[in-house]
Amino acid sequence: MSDGFYRAFEDQHRGSRELIKTRQRAYLPFIEPLQSLYPDASALDLGCGRGEWLELLTESGFKASGVDLDDGMLAVCRERGLDVQTKDAVTGLQEQSDASLAVVSGFHLAEHIPFEALQSLMSESLRALKPAGLLILETPNPENIVVGTANFYLDPTHRQPIPPLLLSFLAEYCGFARVKVIRLQAPVDLSAGRKLNMHDVLGGVSPDYAIVAQKAAPEEVLRAVSLAFEQEYGVTLGQLSSVYDQQIEVRLQQTADLAQQAMTKAVYAEAALDAIYASSSWRVTRPLRWLGDQVSLLRRDGVMGRVKALIKKALRPILAVAISFFDARPSLRARHSGVSGKKGLYDKLSSMYLRISPEEGSSSSLQSGESPYAPILTMTQSTPHAQQVYADMIAELEKNKGRQ
16 A cells, blocks of 8 residues: 555545544543543553543643554644654553553454454553453444445545444453443434435434443442443434334325325215216206216207207117127128128218217216216315305214214
8 A cells, every 4th residue: 555545545535634633532431431540640542543542641730642554644643743653553552561551442443453453452451450340442334334335445544344342252262351242323313303314214223333432440449430421422323224114104094094094985986976967957957967968969060060969869779770680690791891892881880880979078967987976076276166065964973973
């Protein structure tokens, strides 16, 4: 890897110094009680990079130093007067005396080294820490599907993702008294109650997590740091997917309720139409409706148009019977079918029937095959008074249903 590459990479993809320091302040509740326990506390940051955490440690009163193998990154630390050395993490730990450090930390270091080296780092950290001292290891969170399958591999120096259960188990196995997994920087705030989408599930889990492992100590000493260990941090994939599933169920139930309401209204509407057709007033006013229909047709088609329509209506069944007569007798139909471009009687009857058949989409309410509800539907769509009558009838039906 060329000189300066990783520093340029971190500057673009890790985030600004101010952003990283803001995120790392989440660990201060863990380390600040140690300052009161060990006023001269020392801290060692492994893979210290640009030194954001070293600055926070110094600001919190710790005597902080760091090690890293990238001189380009360490140049930033040296420019700021931070105590750093070009050294690998395990070697830096091995040089520390037993029980000499209050804090050992490594931010985005674990995913860069072989697992055997990670085990050595854990063991050496436990040896070098004071009683109740803390090991903080932050790494990308593979529970976040976008991180675990894509963003993790953006860094060419990454080896493999480390699941939280594995890293916390390793700390327990190496002898730490208690281990806390904290998930940070979750882009989805479940307390906000907003609707989640699939992208939230895939990329909404905390993109980073850390283990905070504490070395054994007397109970009264451990109690000083207990408050931070009792808190819950970040969002897990299980929590996020569970909320998403619950929201999907609510939406499905809402859709089912709307469908049921629409079906109920349709039943009421059909009952109302049946009541109208069964009423004596509907039968009494039938001639008036027929007369109104005819007046409308006369206005639209004119007198000659209506006469032609009536003739066609009378001829249609006659022609249909004649054509059916020929169709039932193939030999007779063949004799009366045209040959050499001339039309026979059967052809003329068929052609005439096609010409006088009603056009599709005709608006006449008197055409055959029409729904028995078509007149009332037409009426309610065209007459404001009928619309009000229809609405009142629906309301009355709903009121009667409530009384039952």
